[in-house]
Amino acid sequence: MPDSGMAHVALLPSAEMSHLLPILRIGASLLHQNFQVTLITVHPTVSDAESKIIARFLSAYPQVSEKKLHLLESDADSTASTDPFLLRWHAIRNSAHHLLSPLLTSMSPPVSALIYDVSLISPIIPVVTQLSIPGYVFFLSSARMFSFFVSFSTTPSWKELMASGGQSPEQVEIPSLPPLSVSLIPPAFINPKHPFGAIVHEDSPNIVKTNGILINSFENLEPDTLHALSNGTVVSGLPPVHAIGPLVPIFEFEKTESSSTNAPIIKWLDDQPPESVVFISFGSRTPMTREQIREIGDGLVKCGQRYLWVIKVKSVDRDEEDDLDKVLGKELVQRLGEKGLGLVVKDFVDQNEILAHDSTGGFLSHCGWNSVVEAVWHGVPVLAWPQGGDQLINAEVVETAGIGLWERSWRMPVSGQLIADKINEMMECKSLRARALKLREDARKGVGETTLKQLVNE
Numbered sequence: 298m299p300d301s302g303m304a305h306v307a308l309l310p311s312a313e314m315s316h317l318l319p320i321l322r323i324g325a326s327l328l329h330q331n332f333q334v335t336l337i338t339v340h341p342t343v344s345d346a347e348s349k350i351i352a353r354f355l356s357a358y359p360q361v362s363e364k365k366l367h368l369l370e371s372d373a374d375s376t377a378s379t380d381p382f383l384l385r386w387h388a389i390r391n392s393a394h395h396l397l398s399p400l401l402t403s404m405s406p407p408v409s410a411l412i413y414d415v416s417l418i419s420p421i422i423p424v425v426t427q428l429s430i431p432g433y434v435f436f437l438s439s440a441r442m443f444s445f446f447v448s449f450s451t452t453p454s455w456k457e458l459m460a461s462g463g464q465s466p467e468q469v470e471i472p473s474l475p476p477l478s479v480s481l482i483p484p485a486f487i488n489p490k491h492p493f494g495a496i497v498h499e500d501s502p503n504i505v506k507t508n509g510i511l512i513n514s515f516e517n518l519e520p521d522t523l524h525a526l527s528n529g530t531v532v533s534g535l536p537p538v539h540a541i542g543p544l545v546p547i548f549e550f551e552k553t554e555s556s557s558t559n560a561p562i563i564k565w566l567d568d569q570p571p572e573s574v575v576f577i578s579f580g581s582r583t584p585m586t587r588e589q590i591r592e593i594g595d596g597l598v599k600c601g602q603r604y605l606w607v608i609k610v611k612s613v614d615r616d617e618e619d620d621l622d623k624v625l626g627k628e629l630v631q632r633l634g635e636k637g638l639g640l641v642v643k644d645f646v647d648q649n650e651i652l653a654h655d656s657t658g659g660f661l662s663h664c665g666w667n668s669v670v671e672a673v674w675h676g677v678p679v680l681a682w683p684q685g686g687d688q689l690i691n692a693e694v695v696e697t698a699g700i701g702l703w704e705r706s707w708r709m710p711v712s713g714q715l716i717a718d719k720i721n722e723m724m725e726c727k728s729l730r731a732r733a734l735k736l737r738e739d740a741r742k743g744v745g746e747t748t749l750k751q752l753v754n755e
């Protein structure tokens with residue numbers, strides 16, 4: 298049970314590994330600083346990966362109180378979407394007013410602050426306001442992405458863009474920051490009728506009503522953007538923006554023995570020369586078309602580098618799927634096998650264990666923000682291949698920070714030869730590696746943790 302003398306922080310994550318993992322890392326960081334933590338878990342979970350990581354967290358930290366939020370049938374959303382994670386965000390939003398208030402008031406000692414997921418802003422504000430609990434939004438993408446999110450409702454060029462149905466202007470102004478190219482913004486974000494756009498439209502103007510924003514970034518990764526956000530020039534009246542990153546796997550709940558999936562991978566990596574392997578993974582929920590998967594395979598045969606390739610063919614791990622031979626096709630399996638330079642897996646791997654390995658020399662990534670921050674933490678150069686969502690804006694951050702390459706001209710399907718050329722360029726570029734190692738040093742100064750501690754103490 299929590300000790301009644303310490304600040305008591307409640308955490309409310311949303312569905313999706315990339316939303317859950319970093320908020321659990323905030324929880325672990327708070328626990329290490331002796332704060333009391335209650336984790337609100339939403340049931341049922343969407344994926345097995347989420348259930349497992351919650352169980353690992355609660356077993357590593359028995360002092361954490363768990364409060365279960367059981368969604369009701371009636372919380373399901375009629376939103377026209379087939380994305381199970383997006384549907385779940387809407388269901389949690391629908392339930393906040395009737396399910397969350399009783400949970401928060403039942404916590405003892407009383408909650409000092411609620412840290413909640415970025416997908417839940419507007420429904421949470423009235424709940425925490427009524428209960429007089431300070432509410433902090435956890436924005437789990439880049440600060441650059443946040444500058445878009447927050448200026449969306451206030452900047453005239455956005456209004457112009459929406460009025461034109463996304464046609465013009467070609468770039469939009471963000472006060473005191475470089476303009477943002479519209480080509481980096483997925484059309485769904487600016488479409489109020491899209492289930493994702495609807496959230497952005499409703500929540501962006503309400504961000505000023507929150508007590509503060511926590512971002513998984515740090516000074517040396519996004520210096521200009523973080524300065525502009527803190528000095529009030531991006532949006533007037535913006536609550537304090539706290540750069541609490543990098544949120545990385547330094548805590549017990551992620552430090553397990555190599556899992557049955559990872560053990561053979563690590564054994565294989567142990568036998569490879571230092572910095573010789575390109576790691577290919579597109580996050581926890583971005584499946585690729587069969588055609589594109591086969592082009593990547595062709596690229597791996599052509600580039601001649603060692604590789605570790607995690608294939609995703611479905612967005613939720615509970616769904617049925619084909620085996621690897623069927624996905625890749627016989628001929629490609631044979632070509633990859635003849636070269637014998639790599640491993641191909643389709644399970645959920647422990648990405649951090651792989652990025653931390655000395656043999657890993659590069660990361661072909663979709664640039665989900667957690668993957669970017671983890672690559673920075675481990676000093677691994679990135680070949681950015683954003684697939685949608687916030688990933689294009691994050692890819693630009695990777696490029697600007699000098700730790701990765703991004704070929705903007707790529708359009709799906711990208712040919713094996715283009716992929717091979719770019720992988721070779723990344724693996725052979727010494728300056729990328731040097732910059733990634735420098736940023737790794739900066740990341741390890743622990744400033745984000747101090748920022749979080751100061752914030753909660755205040």
Ligand code: UDP
Binds near residue numbers: 646664
């Ligand atoms: N992840 C992992 N193993 C996998 C796939 C993903 O450990 O096989 C982790 C990864 O380390 C990261 C998160 O899941 O922490 C994915 O988040 P990210 O923001 O990179 O991408 P998303 O899954 O949202 O596309």
